[in-house]
Structure formats: C-alpha cells, structure tokens
C-alpha cells in the first residue's frame with residue numbers, strides 16, 4: 001500500500017493519477033486534511049484517510065499498514081520543520097518500508113533561502129533511520145507561466161533572476177518521477193536531483209511568450225527589493241512576494257540550474273518543454 005500526503009494539492013493529485021496507471025486504486029491512499037476535496041478520488045476507489053501534519057493522531061491512523069509513504073513537503077514556509085518532524089515520527093512509528101520526500105534541487109548547496117527547511121528535513125529523515133529516497137525537485141515551470149497574463153497585460157516580465165539559467169519542469173514530470181520511485185524496487189538510500197532537460201533565462205521566457213502570443217513582452221531585471229515591491233503592488237501577500245523575489249535571486253546564482261537529466265532518465269521520456277507549458281498557459 002502506498003500513502004501520499006498532500007494528495008489534495010496540485011502535485012499530489014498528479015502523483016495519484018500517475019500511480020493509478022500502475023496500481024489498483026485499492027492499493028493507493030490519498031492522505032489529506034479535508035476528504036471532501038478528494039471525493040472524486042474516493043469515487044474511483046482510492047482509499048482516503050485524514051492526515052494533518054499538525055495532528056499526530058491523524059497521521060498514526062493514516063500511515064497504518066503503509067509499505068511506502070510519499071511526504072509532499074508542507075506549504076507553510078517557516079512552519080515546515082515541526083510539521084515534517086511530526087510526519088517522520090509517525091512514519092517511524094508505523095514502520096513504513098520506504099519514505100520518499102519531495103525536497104529541493106541541490107538542497108545541500110542551494111543558494112535559495114527556501115532550501116534551509118528541506119536540508120534540515122533531509123537530515124531528520126537520515127537521523128530517523130527509515131529507509132528513504134529523496135526527490136530533490138527543481139522549480140515548477142508553472143511558477144513562471146502563472147505570470148504570463150500579467151506579462152501580456154503590461155508588456156513586461158519582471159524578475160530578479162538576471163542571466164541565471166532555469167532548468168524547470170512541469171509538475172506532471174515531477175509527479176511521474178515520484179510515482180516511478182514509489183513503484184520501483186531498490187530506491188532506499190537514493191537522492192535524485194530532478195530538473196528539466198533544457199534551461200532558459202527569464203529573457204528567453206519573455207521571448208517565447210512574445211513569439212507565441214504575437215505581443216511584445218520584454219524582460220526587465222530588477223533589484224530584489226524592487227521586484228518584491230512590484231509583487232506586493234500586484235496584490236501578492238508579503239510571504240509569497242518575499243519567497244519569489246528571494247528565489248529569483250537564488251536563480252541568478254545558478255540555484256535553479258542542473259543539467260544532469262536525472263528526471264528524464266527516471267521517467268523514461270523527455271521533460272515537458274517550456275514552449276508547451278507557455279502554449280498551455282496562453283490557451
């Protein structure tokens with residue numbers, strides 16, 4: 001039995017879809033805070049269990065009988081450590097056969113401030129003694145394509161990534177990698193650096209948006225404080241504006257680049273090209 005936390009989220013849902021292509025639904029558990037959100041999965045035969053990272057008792061019940069568990073990292077930056085610790089403790093108590101964790105690309109050396117909690121979580125997992133596999137996920141291309149409507153509206157794509165190359169991939173690519181690892185043997189002890197096959201600068205992303213939309217979009221590189229102010233001005237909450245601006249600066253230092261092609265090797269196909277995700281966002 002394979003248990004997936006965060007199964008109501010965007011990545012989690014894609015992992016479940018990918019698992020459904022490989023396993024009977026009755027062997028898959030969607031572990032979620034709110035079962036109503038995944039009623040569609042329950043209707044397809046997926047087991048739904050309540051699992052809240054802040055409620056240890058819920059995790060003990062959710063992980064019962066799990067051969068393998070995918071911990072999808074929690075989404076509240078700054079609160080992840082107590083939450084991940086609770087999940088790891090529950091996984092150990094349930095004696096899961098394999099714990100898989102969605103970390104961040106190059107967690108041990110990444111210049112992105114976001115990486116600190118992932119590195120600490122990897123250390124906790126190592127110290128737990130659980131058989132574990134680490135999926136160091138790179139950036140989702142969707143993080144950038146979400147900004148396409150605003151870029152088209154103003155004719156400008158803003159960022160702080162400079163000439164940093166970004167080897168992002170689609171959420172669906174990372175989800176397929178997770179499902180592959182969860183359904184293959186001999187994964188314990190492995191660390192995967194997962195990134196897109198090709199990389200681009202934000203200037204090249206602006207060019208691609210212009211090419212496909214027929215509207216001129218230029219990339220404007222801003223200092224971190226100005227980019228953050230622009231994001232706040234666009235209505236983003238402070239934590240998200242901070243996170244995106246800091247991450248772009250990390251990208252300018254190479255933090256979102258990798259050319260090892262471990263993701264395509266794992267999923268047995270090329271990663272989704274940037275052009276395809278831009279097309280999808282424009283449709």
Ligand SMILES: NC(=O)c1ccc[n+]([C@@H]2O[C@H](COP(=O)([O-])OP(=O)(O)OC[C@H]3O[C@@H](n4cnc5c(N)ncnc54)[C@H](OP(=O)(O)O)[C@@H]3O)[C@@H](O)[C@H]2O)c1
Pocket residue numbers: 005006007008009010011012032033034037051052053054072073074075076083102137138139140143
């Ligand atoms: N690589 C990247 O570019 C990137 C970008 C953004 C985020 N991330 C990380 O990757 C994770 C998955 O990405 P995503 O796009 O799927 O995010 P998402 O759509 O926001 O999904 C987050 C999932 O985590 C669940 N969750 C949050 N807090 C929880 C708690 N206390 N207990 C149990 N479940 C909880 C959410 O449950 P509810 O449905 O109940 O809210 C949801 O299912 C994120 O959580 C974040 O750590 C990575």
